[in-house]
Amino acid sequence: MPVPAADTTWERLRAAYDPDAFLQQGGRVVAQLAAYLEGAYAGKGPVLEPTDPNELLGALPPIGHAEPAPGEFERLLGEVIAQANHVHHPGFIGHQVSAPLPASVLADMSSALLSNGMAIYEMGQMHTAMERRVLQWLGGQIGFGEGSDGVLTHGGSLGNLTALLAARQAKAGYDVWTEGQRGPMAVLVSDQAHYCVARAVQCMGWGAKGAATVPTDDRFRLRPDALEETLKQAQDDGRQVLAVVASSCSTAAGSFDPLEEIADFCEAHNLWLHVDGAHGASLALSGRYAHVLRGIERADSVTWDLHKLLALPALNTAVLFKDGQRSYEAFAQEASYLFDDSAPKEWFQVGQRTMECTKRGLSVVAYTMLQSAGTELFRANVERLMEVAHFLADEVEASDDFELATYPDANILCFRHVPKASALSPTELDEHQARLRTALIQSGRAYITQAKLRGRLWLRTSVQNPMTSRETMTQLLQDLRALA
Ligand SMILES: Cc1ncc(COP(=O)(O)O)c(C=O)c1O
Incomplete structure (x- = not known):
């Protein structure tokens, strides 16, 4: 392809950024998506058109092999839609992602356009304030008090890792973050927990036995009476046990571990209690169903995915800490070129509490929807x-x-x-x-x-x-x- 002259390149760039063109194209795309939604709600077409992966890839031209053409963007979106697993179709009863509220997608779009990365307050002032309000509201729903705080992350897997890093720093008895680990550690977790808990401990270098498995009862709930034995086995194995991870609920069977009994055990043994509420913490919103979360207010940390039962687009996860100061312990990184050392543990220091540096404006989606659509x-x-x-x-x-x-x-x-x-x-x-x-x-x-x-x-x-x-x-x- 001939290299365009400098002014042609600039014209092209300017056209690609043109607000009027955006308005026109945006109108067409929203119309395309609205028509799609109407069909999906009516159950039109298959929920999923299973396609052989190699066939699909073969039919998709490698990048750079087609001349940019008018209408190509909408055509490609159409192809994505056609191959999607249609989560707004009534027959989508599969994986744990929501059918996002259409308005939440617009909030997500505005967040993308503003592209304020949130690593520091100046790169997302309102995003940061909204994140605080979202976390306060969610904390309130599960009975965490004024001192609670946390962070929004991309997904429950990262959320659980974040909470367990904080648990390690809080319970190890020395500064693991700075010194590194002196010996093998473990958390106690049921045989029904999501695999990301084992993955988190393996990321921390504890090996497969770092997730010491507690058996479950006939309803697939962690058996509190088996905690003592599992703790002893892990300790006999030379491990320092730091925490119990309870599932609220488990992924496969949707079972809620008994939090009151687990909290008693954690208190008796000075262990951190982390509740993986990625899926089920949303039941806290309903007086009718919240009883399965009894005791969640006694947790040290809770992971809660808003993209599972709260109708927001994936990913959008809250990691909540009852004692907000603990949220700084997962990552105690210094970076003078970025972080403000004069106010190291203020609520607005979001970037210090997550693995992510630049982060999408998740809070904008959650806050605008909770406020404009109403929590009800x-x-x-x-x-x-x-x-x-x-x-x-x-x-x-x-x-x-x-x-x-x-x-x-x-x-x-x-x-x-x-x-x-x-x-x-x-x-x-x-x-x-x-x-x-x-x-x-x-x-x-x-x-x-x-x-x-x-x-x-x-x-x-x-x-x-x-x-x-x-x-x-x-x-x-x-x-x-x-x-x-
Ligand atoms: C209980 C539980 N924890 C964690 C996760 C992982 O969450 P994410 O997919 O948001 O990383 C899931 C996902 O299904 C889950 O069910």
């Missing part, structure tokens, strides 16, 4: 998702050809189809679930996941989208029966 809307969303999940649980329980793994406390449900009058071996029954799931996804009528619990395979739904209704669930069971 978010409570209503949580309750709607829970009601529909419980409807499915009741239908499964009442049927003679489906069974539940356990009655759900969250909007996550594991169940399976058990063909009538046929004696399948456990392995055949597992294979039957896997086949059913594949067939269901290929039919395009719904998208669900699967999970192994105690070695057996279950179909798994997580109701994430308020467009998913009781009718969707009745239809889901009918579809599964027909495919079986």
Whole structure:
């Protein structure tokens, strides 16, 4: 391609930044997305069009192989939409991401345009103030007092790592951050915890045994009576145990660990209590469902994903510390070219409390939505998702050809189809679930996941989208029966 003359390059650049062109293009894209949403809500088309990855890649030209053309941007967005897993489709009952509120996406867009990185206050003044307000509000929902603080991060995995780094610094008994670790450490965590907890301790160099596994009960909840034994085993193994990580709730089965008993244990043994509430902390918003979080106010730290049950776009996670000063212990980095040493632990020093340096304006999305749509809307969303999940649980329980793994406390449900009058071996029954799931996804009528619990395979739904209704669930069971 010939190199354009300098003035042509400038003209091109200026055109690409032109506000009028942005207005026109923005109008077209919003119209495209609004039409998409209308179709998705109406259940138009398959939830997911499963496509072979190599076929998809092969059909996508390498960058630089096409001449920039008018309309290309919208055409490409159309292709992305066509291949998406449609989270606004009522039949999306799969992974734990929300169907974002359309307005929250506009907030996200404005955050992207302003591109204020938030590493320091000057690079995101209002972003920083909004982050404080969001954290205060979330802290209040789980019973943390005035002194609580924290940080917003990109995702629950990073959130859990952040909290565990603070736990290590708080409980090690020496300055691990500066000196490095003197010996192997561990946290106690149930066999149902999300893999990111093990990943976090392995990132900290504790190895696989750094996540000492506590067995669970018949409802997949951590067994408090087994904590003592697991602690002793880890200590006998030469490890310094620092914390218990409780799941509120677990990923596969949606089970809530008993926080009161775990908090008693932590108090008795001077351990940090971290609650992984990535999925379930949002139940705190509902008087009807919050009882499963009883004791969460006794945690030292809590991770809470706003992109799971609070209808915000991924990713948007709060890491909350009951004692706000602890939030500075995860990362005690000095950087004179960036951080203001004269006010090292003020609330507005966001960049000192997260792994991220430049960070997207997550707070802008959360604050503008909570304030403009009203917190009540978010409570209503949580309750709607829970009601529909419980409807499915009741239908499964009442049927003679489906069974539940356990009655759900969250909007996550594991169940399976058990063909009538046929004696399948456990392995055949597992294979039957896997086949059913594949067939269901290929039919395009719904998208669900699967999970192994105690070695057996279950179909798994997580109701994430308020467009998913009781009718969707009745239809889901009918579809599964027909495919079986
Ligand atoms: C309990 C729990 N913790 C942590 C995570 C990880 O969160 P993220 O995907 O936001 O990193 C998940 C994700 O599903 C989860 O269910």
